[in-house]
Amino acid sequence: MQPFNTTSGALPKxxxxxxxIYLVAGGALLGLSTNLAKLAGGVQLSPLAFLFWSIAGAAFILLIVAALRSNLPPVTGRTLEYYLISAFVGVAGSNLIFFSAIPHIGAGFVALVITLPPLLTYMGALILRLERFQIMRAMGVVSALAGAITLAAHKLSAPDADYVWILLALAGPVLLAIGNLYRTLRWPAGVSGDALAPGMLIAAAGLLFSIGLLPGFSLEVPTEQRLALLLIAIQSAVFAGQFLLLFLLQKTGGPVLLSLLGSVGAVVGVPVAILLQGEAVPEGLLPGALLISAGIALLNIGKAKQLP
Known part of the structure; x- marks a missing residue:
């Protein structure tokens, strides 16, 4: 990733x-996305079909925007590698895990699971020297992680806990953390985020399409239900905004701040799941949410002190 250059103190501010702004808006879209996935399950849309058609729609939207701005995704050996790996760890693999887990453990809990990448991302960034150690940012990561662990521990202790899907859902954040670091390390020089985003989504759609060709999988959409088509259209728009903001946040805030998208997503996704979808209030929600909010604040303050 190219360093941010400035000649005055105003630009860093x-x-x-x-x-x-990118963090809050992108996190809000992420929280909305998990709830849309639960609604899709209610209209006989499989997680794979819903994810594939939504990603394909988002790729089309961003590709049209890129074409109108004469900023189409470049096609080189380097960018193709970037699209494919980013698509697997940050889009196709992680989201397929989350969307498949939602019918079993709920949209609210999945929204909470997506808050886990910050610690993994921060540790990786320190090892790879993408970040220098700063006590306030470290405290922010620990606080956000403690909030997520508080919520996850209550979920695991429930008498009807589905351990297989809970543990499988916990693998998703590992992929997200890898993606956060990879996109920073391998960002193609001179290429903007709004050109990379549609390239990544096209690659993700291709990966999901190939999975749909395997025995036992299907990309079929129940066209007799208009709600299914409406949900795909809405999710396509949500994904288009979410992944465009992801690249903009990656460029301006770095991989650790980016990893807090899940924490913001939980702040939106959990209340929506409770109020509009009738899910039970997760035990430990208040202390967990407070710890996550404190973590976001500390990470932002620490980032501000690192910038000139």
Whole structure:
């Protein structure tokens, strides 16, 4: 990733504000996405079919925007590698795990699971020297992680806990953390985020399509139900905004701040799951949410102190 250059103190402040806006908006879309996935299950849309058609729709939207701006995704050996690996760890693999787990453990809990990448991302960033150790940011990561663990522990202790799907869902954040670091390390020089986003989504759609060709899988959409088509259209728009904001946040805030998208997503996704979808209030929600919120605040303050 290219370093951010500035000749005055004003630009870093604008950069921090932009990163905060991208984080809040992208996290809100992420929280909405998990709830849309639960609604899709209610209209006989399989997780794979819903994810594939939504990703394909989002790729089409971003590709049209890129074409109108004369900023189409470049096709080189380097960018093809970037699209494919980013698509697997950050889109196809992780989201397929989350969307498949939602019918078993609920949209609210999946929204909470997506808060787990910060610690893994921060540790990786320190090892790879993408970040320098800063006590306030470390405290922020620990606080956000403690909040997520508080919520996960209560879920695992429930008498009807589905351990297989809970543990499988916990593998998703590992892929997300890898994706956060990979996109930073391998960001193609001179290529903007709004050109990379449609390339990654096209690659993700291709990966999901190949899975749909395997025995036992299907990409079929129940066209007799208009709600299924409406949900795909809405999710396509949500994904288009979410992944465009992801790349913008990656460029302005770095991989650790990016990893907090899940924490913001939980703040939106959990209340929606409770109020609009009738899910039970997760035990430990208040202390967990407070710890996550404190973590976001500490990470943003620490990031501000690192910038010139």
């Amino acid at each position: 604008k950069r921090r504000l932009a990163a905060f």
